[in-house]
Amino acid sequence: MNYEQTISYLYSRLPAFHRVGAAAMKAGLTNITALCEALGNPHTQFKSIHVAGTNGKGSTSHLLSAVLQSAGYTVGLHTSPHLKSFTERFKINGQPCPTQTIVDFVANHQGLIERIQPSFFEISVALAFDYFAHQRVDIAIIEVGLGGRLDSTNIITPLLSVITNISFDHTDLLGDTLEKIAGEKAGIIKPHVPVVISETQPETEPVFRAKAQECHASIVFADQRFQIMDTSLSAGYREITIKSITSVIKTYKLDLLGSYQAKNVLGVLQAVEELRMQGWEISEAQLEAGLSQATQLSQLKGRWQVLQQIPMVVADVAHNEGGLKETLNQLHYYDYTGLRFVLGFVKDKDVAGVLGLFPKEATYYFCAADLPRSLPAIELQTVAATLGLLGETYPSVTEAFNAALSETLPTDIIYIGGSTFVVAEV
The missing domain is CATH 3.90.190.20 (Mur ligase, C-terminal domain)
Incomplete structure (x- = not known):
């Protein structure tokens, strides 16, 4: 099969949430566990950051990728859905994976696919893990598809978990209150793995704190460590002035122009602090470069x-x-x-x-x-x-x-x- 035939095969054989909605859901980790075991558990062969949330998780994932790229690391990035090409879901240093990688993966594992009968998203996640492992990335940013607790990405044990905004979306699947939705997103919090929450919300803060305590995981709410002083548009950039808990005031330039990126950047700043504490070398100049060139470095589209x-x-x-x-x-x-x-x-x-x-x-x-x-x-x-x-x-x-x-x-x-x-x- 060529690339077009391979994609047609995946769409015809596997239910895709982005095309048909909830009918494509295969809740639980049974299929992804079986897929990854057959592939040699590639998700255990690279370091990762796990990102969940209702709004902002895609932007946050791309911003983190750009910052780490600027610091000289080889960075995998798995996001969904794609805008134009399926290959966009699997990037290394901002470059979508080659179409031949997808053709070869499906050809080599067609029997496995037909035996397990995963969803489209499950096979996408398995492909991402396999690709990043084979390419020996330094770290991969893994964005949750839907929810968190039962999401296929949730078999990873990351260095850091990040949860962005919680809002009403997919309430038929995740729950009809912010507390219930947060409970599903909190499912990515792992034992002894630090978690950053980008935005404090009264309905969800107790949910996240309880889950972190249960997992003996340190938890930091980014907007309790950083305060937005001002945000404006200037010369093609979103300028965001931020005061830290130590009273240091800095202005960051983002080439993501949406005013809502001010919320996302707080989570990114705190995530970078957590990574530094774990020994990752990210200078202030590299941080600023990543934020100001995020769309170019990570090829993010569709955000204002x-x-x-x-x-x-x-x-x-x-x-x-x-x-x-x-x-x-x-x-x-x-x-x-x-x-x-x-x-x-x-x-x-x-x-x-x-x-x-x-x-x-x-x-x-x-x-x-x-x-x-x-x-x-x-x-x-x-x-x-x-x-x-x-x-x-x-x-x-x-x-x-x-x-x-x-x-x-x-x-x-x-x-x-x-x-x-x-x-x-x-």
């Missing part, structure tokens, strides 16, 4: 990514209440004549709940990404109309985007989002 300036077109993968609140707040930093939203969602989201966050004085272009899990554009339009959000439907993301472009003034802003998969198609 400005696709063009006149008119301004921005894409962001935020798709739940917590993420969209932060992302839409970013619009307040800009002067504009009109707002145009190219929007699509997946079926298993609280669409009515998140649409309530969007401004009524904007123009909407409703669409659906090309995958079975997408909410039909006409259904999205109907729900939106009940909330006073008006616009037309389009048969594809591309047509919705082109329509928005054709009607936009140079002083308008076009925002593309609602779903990772809408951003991916643009």
